[in-house]
Amino acid sequence: MAIPLHEMARIGAYIVKQHLTGRKRYPLVLMLEPLFRCNLACSGCGKIDYPDDILNQRLSVQQCMDAIDEAGTPVVSIAGGEPLLHRDMPEIVKGYIAKKKYVILCTNALLLTKKIDQYTPSDFFTWSIHLDGDQAMHDKAVSLDGVYQKAIAAIKLAKQKGFRVQINCTLFNDAQPDRVAKFFDEMTAAGLDGITVSPGYAYERAPDQEHFLNREKTKTLFRGILAKGEGGKRWEFTQSLMFMDFLAGNQTYHCTPWSMPLRTVFGWQKPCYLVGEGYTKTFQELMDTTEWDNYGVGNYEKCADCMVHCGFEGTAVADTIKRPWEALKVAMRGVKTDGDFAPDISLDNQRPAEFVHAGHVEKMLAEIHAAKAGRAKGPKITEAAE
DSSP: OOSOHHHHHHHHHHHHHHHHTTOSSOOSEEEEOSOOOOSOOOTTOOSSOSOHHHHTOOOOHHHHHHHHHHHOOSEEEEOSSOGGGOTTHHHHHHHHHHTTOEEEEEEOSTTHHHHGGGSOOOTTEEEEEEOOSSHHHHHHHTTOTTHHHHHHHHHHHHHHTTOEEEEEEEEOTTOOHHHHHHHHHHHHHTTOSOEEEEEOOOOTTOSOOSSOOOHHHHHHHHHHHHHTTTTTTTSOBSSOHHHHHHHTTOOOOOOOGGGSOEEETTEEEEEOSSOEEEEESSHHHHHHHOOGGGOSTTTBGGGTTOOOHHHHHHHHHHHHHHOHHHHHHHHHHOOOOSSOOOOOOOOTTOBOOOOOHHHHHHHHHHHHHHHHHHHHHSOOOOTTTO
16 A cells, blocks of 8 residues: 555554544544635536635635644645645645644645745655546646646656655546556556545536546446556555445445545535535534435435545445455455446435535625625724734
């Protein structure tokens, strides 16, 4: 596995503690989106279509520190939007490292060469570069030519400066197993510290709705890819082996959305990183008020095709703790890439999708406009007073 032993030990100790205390639902990784603004407009992304007043919002350094204190997770994954657009990002990263939290900073790398010297290599810090395949695949996915080459140059620079670097790769229904396997070989040869891979989630607001995978296509695709790499043993994934086994259709898992809770400029997103059905002010409120049984595959139409890591990695990790012999078997033989799929969850009783995004946007816009109006009516600050 690509995760360092000291990190595995800390995370493992955290998980064992949760189990020993009888905690049924616990977070594993804090997903943080301190802004939605991005310098790309990917056709498969549903994160950047907000009005400018919302795209201009930022979580403060203190709000980011409060989020990790509330959730208490050993790991934080910072995404967006593009987090390197946040002027306080270096301070946020330093704050998390000071708390001994493992920080994964996800970036499209367009600004990395310019900003890399604002960061310092650390055992607690990893760059996660967004690369959705080889040059043609990636530039198509991000809807802009030349991005792949800039990302590769940034990866080389970061490695030269002593940083841990991994890639995060999202795959869609036009992915070809041979090409993806070759891409993984090339990234491994480049000395990367790991690969995070996931099927794309069908964001309801994404401009391109034609290229998302359903569950059967996801399983077939990942079996095809992993078969090219000795059941995946040829590559270092940053995810659990049981999650990779799940992607290949060998495990029947229900999602555990609380394992990777999301904090955004709206608040804590209900129920998960991918589906925004409401927001709470605190993490505890998220845990206490979310009707968890209303979501997930078989329960909710929006979840029907999802096999994404933020919903199922936590499930796979918990299964590894419960069935270590099964995880060892996968580690020894590699992921099984032939035979029947494990039984899937029935969709017969799922409730229909609700479309509530517009209401959240309207509410936040009203709050922003009210705050602006209040500042406009307040006493003017003279230049000397500033």
